[in-house]
Amino acid sequence: MSHLVFDAVTKTFQSRTGPIPVVEPFDLEVAKGEIVVFLGPSGCGKTTLMRMVGGLETPTTGAIRLGGAVLGKPDRRRGMVFQSYSSFPWLTVEENVAFGMRYRGDLGAAEKRDRARHFLGVVGLTEFAASYPNRISGGMRQRVAIARTLAAGSDVLLMDEPFGALDAQRREQLQVELRRILEADAKTIVFVTHDVEEAAFLADRVVVFTRRPARTLALVDVTARLGAHRDLETRDSRAFFELRSELLHLVRSTAEDT
Amino acid sequence: MAGIGARVPVAGIVFGAALVALWEGAARSGLVAPLFLPPPSVVLATLVEMATSRDLLYHAGVSTARVWTAFLIAAMMAVPIGILMGSYKLAGRSLEPTIDFIRYLPVPALVPLAIIWFGVGEETKIFLLWMGTFFQLVLLVADDVRRVPHEYGELAATLGAPKARALADVTLPAMLPTLWDNMRVTLGWCWSYVIVAEIVAADSGLGFVIWQARRYFKTPEVMAGVIAIGIIGLLTDQILRALHARLFPYLTR
Numbered sequence: 001m002s003h004l005v006f007d008a009v010t011k012t013f014q015s016r017t018g019p020i021p022v023v024e025p026f027d028l029e030v031a032k033g034e035i036v037v038f039l040g041p042s043g044c045g046k047t048t049l050m051r052m053v054g055g056l057e058t059p060t061t062g063a064i065r066l067g068g069a070v071l072g073k074p075d076r077r078r079g080m081v082f083q084s085y086s087s088f089p090w091l092t093v094e095e096n097v098a099f100g101m102r103y104r105g106d107l108g109a110a111e112k113r114d115r116a117r118h119f120l121g122v123v124g125l126t127e128f129a130a131s132y133p134n135r136i137s138g139g140m141r142q143r144v145a146i147a148r149t150l151a152a153g154s155d156v157l158l159m160d161e162p163f164g165a166l167d168a169q170r171r172e173q174l175q176v177e178l179r180r181i182l183e184a185d186a187k188t189i190v191f192v193t194h195d196v197e198e199a200a201f202l203a204d205r206v207v208v209f210t211r212r213p214a215r216t217l218a219l220v221d222v223t224a225r226l227g228a229h230r231d232l233e234t235r236d237s238r239a240f241f242e243l244r245s246e247l248l249h250l251v252r253s254t255a256e257d258t
Numbered sequence: 259m260a261g262i263g264a265r266v267p268v269a270g271i272v273f274g275a276a277l278v279a280l281w282e283g284a285a286r287s288g289l290v291a292p293l294f295l296p297p298p299s300v301v302l303a304t305l306v307e308m309a310t311s312r313d314l315l316y317h318a319g320v321s322t323a324r325v326w327t328a329f330l331i332a333a334m335m336a337v338p339i340g341i342l343m344g345s346y347k348l349a350g351r352s353l354e355p356t357i358d359f360i361r362y363l364p365v366p367a368l369v370p371l372a373i374i375w376f377g378v379g380e381e382t383k384i385f386l387l388w389m390g391t392f393f394q395l396v397l398l399v400a401d402d403v404r405r406v407p408h409e410y411g412e413l414a415a416t417l418g419a420p421k422a423r424a425l426a427d428v429t430l431p432a433m434l435p436t437l438w439d440n441m442r443v444t445l446g447w448c449w450s451y452v453i454v455a456e457i458v459a460a461d462s463g464l465g466f467v468i469w470q471a472r473r474y475f476k477t478p479e480v481m482a483g484v485i486a487i488g489i490i491g492l493l494t495d496q497i498l499r500a501l502h503a504r505l506f507p508y509l510t511r
């Protein structure tokens with residue numbers, strides 16, 4: 001069953017020097033609970049496409065639908081996790097997570113507190129509940145952002161290179177953790193990256209984009225080749241190795257042709 | 259947390275003390291006429307005398323009250339208006355040119371106009387101080403708002419915050435530390451303006467004290483008055499800095 005549907009979505013920015021087409025007609029149907037990774041060279045239009053899902057940009061033509069209804073302004077159904085400024089520095093870790101429910105009238109104060117603590121536990125930050133974001137590591141800050149979006153009860157998580165600023169080891173650790181969290185609490189995820197390895201490890205499906213304007217170069221079904229369960233061993237498997245080089249070739253082919 | 263003492267480096271104290279010693283020496287040697295440069299010991303004694311057996315503290319209180327009244331009025335107007343200007347493009351574009359122009363009007367040049375409008379009462383001083391701070395502060399606030407990372411507002415929006423709520427819940431706390439600093443600096447400017455206002459149109463306040471003393475060439479009193487302003491300014495600034503650390507503990511690692 002399709003959950004999130006891109007229906008011939010395009011985006012053209014107007015600039016002083018004329019129109020800049022950034023996204024060419026894009027079609028995709030994402031199933032509920034699926035992790036789709038947008039992979040492509042820097043500046044190709046991945047962020048723009050994701051921001052349109054979040055309601056932070058409007059498609060020039062076409063439409064994005066969630067559960068059948070056309071998406072408009074931002075709301076709680078689509079939660080964002082940014083690469084930087086992903087948490088509010090003036091709130092503690094727990095308050096940051098609770099902020100995800102701040103505008104929810106359907107939960108009482110006690111319920112909100114319990115949920116905040118629950119999701120802090122899910123991302124393994126219980127002991128840092130009272131810390132401020134600048135006193136924890138960058139990786140922990142991203143986990144705070146993930147917990148906040150989960151607590152908000154978003155149907156779709158939009159993650160724009162959330163691990164891009166972390167060192168390789170932390171990044172791998174968080175990728176494993178993200179898959180683990182989602183195995184317990186299935187969410188539809190659109191995850192943007194330009195890191196081939198990250199795409200191969202996290203995705204159920206990878207959309208490989210061309211350089212700007214973004215066009216679908218390839219749609220790769222990862223779960224069909226690696227299975228749904230991923231852990232540290234996945235990276236050592238032959239299937240993973242082949243998948244990674246295949247994605248790498250696709251990305252290189254579009255990065256080079258000029 | 260670093261106290262006032264810890265923030266003043268030893269080298270700074272040594273340099274200050276050396277300068278005072280040099281001044282004392284120059285004044286006592288008779289190289290400079292005491293009318294121009296009374297020794298610091300005399301100035302200090304005068305200051306103590308003015309504070310204990312005359313009404314220096316009253317005048318200091320009057321000036322402080324004027325500064326804070328005008329500053330609070332200016333701040334209470336500048337913060338909401340500045341936030342609107344910084345977050346709604348239309349508000350910013352329509353108000354900015356006018357405010358930018360008024361901001362460049364030198365406060366002393368407005369004194370005659372203020373006297374014509376308000377006479378020589380309290381209104382004149384408050385008006386002058388307000389003129390000097392409001393227009394500066396409102397632009398600083400608008401800039402602070404624009405410097406808040408847009409991600410914060412977008413986060414709030416994707417969590418279901420209406421725009422007005424996002425301004426209060428996210429934009430304001432995000433800019434508060436810089437706002438605090440800008441207010442601290444602007445408050446300092448208020449002290450220059452209050453002296454100007456009190457010199458030309460007042461019968462109380464530290465500016466009045468200094469100007470009266472000048473008429474009778476009581477140089478130690480003039481200097482004592484100036485130093486009193488310096489002390490109040492320094493103390494206020496240190497208190498506001500210390501509060502900054504208290505209010506924004508999340509900034510320190």
Ligand SMILES: Nc1ncnc2c1ncn2[C@@H]1O[C@H](COP(=O)(O)OP(=O)(O)O)[C@@H](O)[C@H]1O
Binds near residue numbers: 020049
């Ligand atoms: N608001 C905007 N106005 C004009 N051009 C923009 C705007 N936002 C993004 N772009 C341009 O669109 C292109 C794609 O940007 P982006 O979606 O951020 O790429 P990616 O995330 O793939 O690196 C870039 O060339 C960028 O300069």
Ligand SMILES: [Mg+2]
Binds near residue numbers: 043
């Ligand atoms: Mg991007």
